[in-house]
Amino acid sequence: MIRKMTIPINTLRASTVARNLINTLTFCFLTGVYTSSWAEQREFNLSIDEVSIEAAPGLTNKVFAFNGQVPGPLIRLKEGDDVMVHVANNTTLPHTVHWHGVNQTGSWQQDGVPSITQEAIQPGESYTYKFNVDRPGSLWYHCHVNVWEHVAIRGMWGPMIVDPKNPSALEKEVTLDAILMMSTWQSPYANVYGKGGNPQDVSDYFSVNARSFPFTQPIRVKKGDVLRMRFIGAGDETHQMHMHGHDMLITHKDGYPLTSPYYVDTVPVGPGERYDVIVKMNNPGLFIMHDHVDKHMTNNGASMGGPVTVFEYEGIKMNDWYAWKSKVYDPNFFYSVSLTQGYGLFNSAPFMGKIVEQGKRRR
Numbered sequence: 001m002i003r004k005m006t007i008p009i010n011t012l013r014a015s016t017v018a019r020n021l022i023n024t025l026t027f028c029f030l031t032g033v034y035t036s037s038w039a040e041q042r043e044f045n046l047s048i049d050e051v052s053i054e055a056a057p058g059l060t061n062k063v064f065a066f067n068g069q070v071p072g073p074l075i076r077l078k079e080g081d082d083v084m085v086h087v088a089n090n091t092t093l094p095h096t097v098h099w100h101g102v103n104q105t106g107s108w109q110q111d112g113v114p115s116i117t118q119e120a121i122q123p124g125e126s127y128t129y130k131f132n133v134d135r136p137g138s139l140w141y142h143c144h145v146n147v148w149e150h151v152a153i154r155g156m157w158g159p160m161i162v163d164p165k166n167p168s169a170l171e172k173e174v175t176l177d178a179i180l181m182m183s184t185w186q187s188p189y190a191n192v193y194g195k196g197g198n199p200q201d202v203s204d205y206f207s208v209n210a211r212s213f214p215f216t217q218p219i220r221v222k223k224g225d226v227l228r229m230r231f232i233g234a235g236d237e238t239h240q241m242h243m244h245g246h247d248m249l250i251t252h253k254d255g256y257p258l259t260s261p262y263y264v265d266t267v268p269v270g271p272g273e274r275y276d277v278i279v280k281m282n283n284p285g286l287f288i289m290h291d292h293v294d295k296h297m298t299n300n301g302a303s304m305g306g307p308v309t310v311f312e313y314e315g316i317k318m319n320d321w322y323a324w325k326s327k328v329y330d331p332n333f334f335y336s337v338s339l340t341q342g343y344g345l346f347n348s349a350p351f352m353g354k355i356v357e358q359g360k361r362r363r
């Protein structure tokens with residue numbers, strides 16, 4: 001008598017998975033190709049919401065905010081990952097999302113440009129983007145509809161950091177990471193959706209991570225730290241970011257590693273640009289970093305404002321007259337905490353705005 005043999009489905013599945021894994025490992029070992037075998041599938045949700053943020057003293061600004069915050073959430077990936085992002089437009093105007101720095105090889109329809117690669121996502125509608133992150137580095141994402149308003153003065157941008165498969169020796173030394181997204185504001189349109197950002201309009205507030213001094217934050221370090229700052233030109237003006245007391249080694253431009261990294265004390269961050277700099281924190285004290293376009297150091301003409309931070313070394317005494325003596329410290333203002341937490345999408349509560357009520361959305 002032949003005994004009927006039954007194998008539970010789960011066991012079959014498990015053995016198939018194990019066999020595939022062994023095949024993959026063998027393939028990788030024999031060929032040295034690790035790319036596709038280790039690519040992760042990552043799936044995220046992004047909403048676009050109408051909220052207002054307090055960008056500076058006296059400036060409450062209505063924005064179109066990814067997940068209700070400006071900057072938008074940090075998206076952290078690894079080179080080669082396959083990404084799916086579901087975007088829900090909860091606002092009163094159309095938008096798209098462009099993944100700036102992703103080359104969209106073989107996936108040009110995912111490039112997020114209205115009337116070129118897709119129809120804009122209408123109010124109340126959703127859209128799913130699928131693409132492979134074929135380039136590592138400091139990337140970002142932003143709307144591509146009426147960019148002079150939505151991107152320049154309405155906060156539709158966020159960071160997307162793609163780790164390289166093979167970081168340099170210096171990159172491996174980094175002990176502290178920070179993301180600095182530069183932009184400007186036009187207060188006459190702060191409360192008027194659908195207007196602003198035209199050539200005749202003048203920016204009167206200037207910010208890093210959507211806040212102007214004193215609403216910005218210090219970067220707390222200790223001697224021996226190796227700090228990487230990723231500057232992103234998210235707005236419409238060039239910002240000359242000048243760090244006191246230290247040499248900044250520019251290692252990457254627009255996510256690409258430089259064959260000859262070079263030292264600067266001022267980084268020119270223009271619209272769309274990204275610069276990665278690595279700084280050896282070896283000079284204890286309190287050192288400012290600020291925009292050297294002097295008028296950017298004001299809030300609506302009043303000094304001191306704008307995109308300012310201070311490197312506060314551990315152990316340095318703060319005098320009573322120090323501007324940030326009583327500052328409530330947010331260690332994640334430059335996404336420094338999120339950047340230690342691996343891969344995924346990271347919201348940040350302090351960046352969240354207040355919901356703009358229905359009926360008050362338009363002028």
Ligand SMILES: [Cu+2]
Nearest residue numbers: 095143145150
């Ligand atoms: Cu938009």
